[in-house]
Amino acid sequence: MTGYEMGHLEVPQQQHQSVPHHRSGSHSPWDSVEDLPEPVLPWMKTESRQSFGESSRNSVESNSLHVIKRYAPDPTAKKRQLWTARKWWILLANTLLFCYGLAILLFAILTFLKFYQSADVVIVGERKILNLITATGAICLASSLLGYVGIMLNNRAVLTFYNLFLWVCFGLIASIGYVAYRKAKWNIQGKLSYQWHYDLTPDGRARLQANLHCCGYKSFTDFHERSNKCFPRTLLPGCRYKYQQFTIQMLRYTWIVAFSLVPGHLFVVITALLCSNHVNRKFGKNLPPKIYRLDYQGIIAGTPTGSSVNLHNDGLQHRST
Known part of the structure; x- marks a missing residue:
């Protein structure tokens, strides 16, 4: 017989005639009604269960007996399960997180490698913001990879940690925009002057002079660093104007991009919160x-x-x- 095939047992024509208790290889372990064990109904009281068991044992007919052959599922056969709509949504949101996390991290790495011309100015003058950008890109990218693991494995425990890291990413993105906006909007000239005279090292001032092609802050006599192009009779102007214009433009781009990412990241957070528990069709632990x-x-x-x-x-x- 196949996995789900059922067959009726052979019973005598006379229902009231007792059947001897014997067992053959082709018959069921129970050859008569008397062999049937008493049914156990845990949802009923003891008295009701006993009376119901006696009445059901006496009222059962022999032709109601049936056997079911054991069904052994094939462990090698894989059933194709369609993804739920919520799983597609969280996959889309996590892909968005992966894209801008990778872009942020690549920008930070290329800046440290001095891939573009003004990278040295960013490294020396805006080191705090650059460190925030690096940490944000790394954590966003790592969170997206963790999300892919949880989505593909339908692991809700992993997706729980994924949701926690999303809030860390949100705080870092918002902090980048806040720091850049605050520095750009309040007394940028005084902040850059104080940085040049008191915060920067001689090596930092020399790197800014070489990159911006200037000498000293206001002029040669204002905290300059001597080089083959910066000397008393040099024709190079001071670094104040170039440094201020570059910093203002760089900070403006930074806070605009950071605050523009906030709505997209909120979409990722809300989608993860709503869909993490529905990555498959299983409800709860399914036990x-x-x-x-x-x-x-x-x-x-x-x-x-x-x-x-x-x-x-x-x-x-x-x-x-």
């Missing part, structure tokens, strides 16, 4: 109560009035004898 778990070892015989607990406990005892 039925222990009382309803079945044992499919061997052939199981039962009646419409039997229960799974009865078959699980008494049925295995009959098969072992």
